[in-house]
Amino acid sequence: xxxxxxxxxxxxxxxxLHLGGVRTVLYNYLxxxxxxxxxxxxxxxxxxxRLVPGAEEYIIDCLKWCGLEPDEGPHKGGPFGPYRQSExxxxxxxxxxxxxxxxxxxxxxAFDTPEEIEQMREKFKTPENxxxxxxxxxxxxxxxxxxxxxxxxxxxxxxxTPYTIRIKVDPSQQVSFTxxxxxxxxxxxxxxxxxxxxxxxxxxxYHLAVVVDDHLMEIxxxxxGEEWLPSAPVHILLWRYLFGEDKMxxxxxxxxxxxxxxNGKLSKRDGDRLGFxxxxxxxxxxxxxxxxxxxxxxxxxxxxxVNLLAMLGWNDGxxxxxxxxxxxIQKFSMDRVHKGGAKFDFEKAKWFNHEWLKQLPxxxxxxxxxxxxxxxxxxxxxxxxxxxxATAKETxxxxxxxxxxxxxxAMESLPIILPGIxxxxxxxxxAVPILSDEPAAPPFTxxxxxxxxxxxxxxxxxxxxxxxxxxxxxxxxxxLAAVQPKWTPAKQLFFxxxxxxxxxxxxxxxxxxxxAGFKEMAAAAAIKPGDxxxxxxIMLVGGKFGPHVFDIAxxxxxxxxxxxxxxxxxxxxxxxx
RNA sequence: GCCGCGUUGGUCAAUCGGUUAAGACGCCUCCCUUUCACGGAGGAAUGAGGGGUUCGACUCCCCUACGCGGUACCA
Numbered sequence: 001x002x003x004x005x006x007x008x009x010x011x012x013x014x015x016x017l018h019l020g021g022v023r024t025v026l027y028n029y030l031x032x033x034x035x036x037x038x039x040x041x042x043x044x045x046x047x048x049x050r051l052v053p054g055a056e057e058y059i060i061d062c063l064k065w066c067g068l069e070p071d072e073g074p075h076k077g078g079p080f081g082p083y084r085q086s087e088x089x090x091x092x093x094x095x096x097x098x099x100x101x102x103x104x105x106x107x108x109x110a111f112d113t114p115e116e117i118e119q120m121r122e123k124f125k126t127p128e129n130x131x132x133x134x135x136x137x138x139x140x141x142x143x144x145x146x147x148x149x150x151x152x153x154x155x156x157x158x159x160x161t162p163y164t165i166r167i168k169v170d171p172s173q174q175v176s177f178t179x180x181x182x183x184x185x186x187x188x189x190x191x192x193x194x195x196x197x198x199x200x201x202x203x204x205x206y207h208l209a210v211v212v213d214d215h216l217m218e219i220x221x222x223x224x225g226e227e228w229l230p231s232a233p234v235h236i237l238l239w240r241y242l243f244g245e246d247k248m249x250x251x252x253x254x255x256x257x258x259x260x261x262x263n264g265k266l267s268k269r270d271g272d273r274l275g276f277x278x279x280x281x282x283x284x285x286x287x288x289x290x291x292x293x294x295x296x297x298x299x300x301x302x303x304x305x306v307n308l309l310a311m312l313g314w315n316d317g318x319x320x321x322x323x324x325x326x327x328x329i330q331k332f333s334m335d336r337v338h339k340g341g342a343k344f345d346f347e348k349a350k351w352f353n354h355e356w357l358k359q360l361p362x363x364x365x366x367x368x369x370x371x372x373x374x375x376x377x378x379x380x381x382x383x384x385x386x387x388x389x390a391t392a393k394e395t396x397x398x399x400x401x402x403x404x405x406x407x408x409x410a411m412e413s414l415p416i417i418l419p420g421i422x423x424x425x426x427x428x429x430x431a432v433p434i435l436s437d438e439p440a441a442p443p444f445t446x447x448x449x450x451x452x453x454x455x456x457x458x459x460x461x462x463x464x465x466x467x468x469x470x471x472x473x474x475x476x477x478x479x480l481a482a483v484q485p486k487w488t489p490a491k492q493l494f495f496x497x498x499x500x501x502x503x504x505x506x507x508x509x510x511x512x513x514x515x516a517g518f519k520e521m522a523a524a525a526a527i528k529p530g531d532x533x534x535x536x537x538i539m540l541v542g543g544k545f546g547p548h549v550f551d552i553a554x555x556x557x558x559x560x561x562x563x564x565x566x567x568x569x570x571x572x573x574x575x576x577x
Numbered sequence: 578g579c580c581g582c583g584u585u586g587g588u589c590a591a592u593c594g595g596u597u598a599a600g601a602c603g604c605c606u607c608c609c610u611u612u613c614a615c616g617g618a619g620g621a622a623u624g625a626g627g628g629g630u631u632c633g634a635c636u637c638c639c640c641u642a643c644g645c646g647g648u649a650c651c652a
Contacts, residue, residue: 010652011652014651014652044652046651046652047650047652049651050651050652112650114650117649126578128578128579130578130648131578131579131648131649133579134649162650164650166650182582186581190579190580191579191580191648192580193648193649195649196650199650201650203650205649205650206651210652226581226582226583226645226646227645227652228647229581229582229646230580230646230648231647231648233581253582255582256645260588262644263644263645264645265646311590315589315590317591317592318600319599319600319601321589321600321601338590339583339584340582340584340645341582341583341645342588342589343587343588344588344589345587345588345589345602345603347588347602347603348602348603351602351603352602456615458614467613482612529611530611531611532611533612534611534612537612538612543612543613544612545612546612546614547612547613547614548610549611549612
């Protein structure tokens, strides 16, 4: 009788959490939140043979990463626990209802062994009916309490003969319900078999468990994948016999997520074959040792992952494609969910991440990028910054030092970043709304300023390594071939003079100042700035890529910039002779 | 085989009987940029087929085709 909106996600802990699974969670979650309801995690571990250790924790971790945290669940508890069906079975919950059904004549004991059932299928198989069902047409030929003499049933039961309890489905009836996405769906009971409700090991099958638990947990809406549609009539019958059809939750069967090429449900295999993740997070099967990469490890932001999943089968009717979780909660609606499945497009998925990377301030993901850098052994502090900012006086002394020494000294002298010096270059970052009504964003660290500068050209998190790595580590190789052909003594001289100028100026300027000074000098030397810009870029980053060259120099620090120019100048004169 | 669900460009998709059938991704061209991106402007590309209903169908109905899902003591 509860009017409270309550939804559940009910996975079985058998492996990695699939894209489609996360989307099912998402739609459940959005609907629950939008209606001020609750979202429940229930673990359907009724098949003991398929249990995979660690899978439950993994699922919970995935939900957490996605920001789709349940209000109740095995890890959190709640007033409707336990939330694991194996534990509920131990309480005798399912058996009670199964027996109630037998009492009422809606179910019966079946003593057939799996082998006997197999024989039956073999025996009655015809080209027209390749898989005969255990149902109204055939059950009279089987060993069950419907057709065995009562004393024989009692004897078997008494002797402890293994049995299952099956639902008795009467033929020639119409069963229909209203699906929130598809409208009215009708089935005839003729094609429905007598599904097993309680297995020989005492565990319920999904069919019994889902109905009983949805009732006991007062679930108001049940969203699940389309693959469940064919078993809906069994569930409806169970509701009718057990709790009343009018108490049934509102159902919705979500369209499938299809593989990008050809047709069919997206599987982990497709991901491996086509080179993209299918699971939310890394998953290694403890039995086979088989590993699969997840969206998280591939470098997706959870915001982007959720966003792209939301759009795979739903839209708000406008052209908006980028949604925050708050917007999704506000705007999501089941009547705009599609009926048809959607092919997964990894290119579009990457686009979503790119958009999020660009729109979010680097502070939102800099720890993730830093972890990536740490992993690669790339420092995340700027070489030479302290020496440079401290004073300009020692610059000439440094000239004597050879490259290697200068480099390692610079690295070592920088154990920490001084917060004070980080605010200096901020005007470059036009994208940051420094003046707004919102509480002031914390100032960017030097590392974050670098990320802000390069994020436009990063699609996935690991892209920051090649795009920002050179700020902290000298280029492993210098593309000399790009400058050598047009290299002249005049240019050599220019750069020598440039270094001198830089050393002389009282402080290291921002990008604009540096550019102005550079152009002035170029004019004085009568060289087109364009002929000098590329060489400077190569000197600083090693190749023909990266943000504006003076933005790089400004963030690189004076000392490091000079060292890099000098280093390449050396290489150039070496190879000249 | 049977049952159910589905079908608008290569992909995601808008349209809820009347539009030159939006928009996005990807692709191509150009502009911006003394690199690479970002950004901007264009371009190619779509209603599975056949019948109806209607003054008028992408839209409603039927048939066919195709695809998918199910047809387990798996979920």
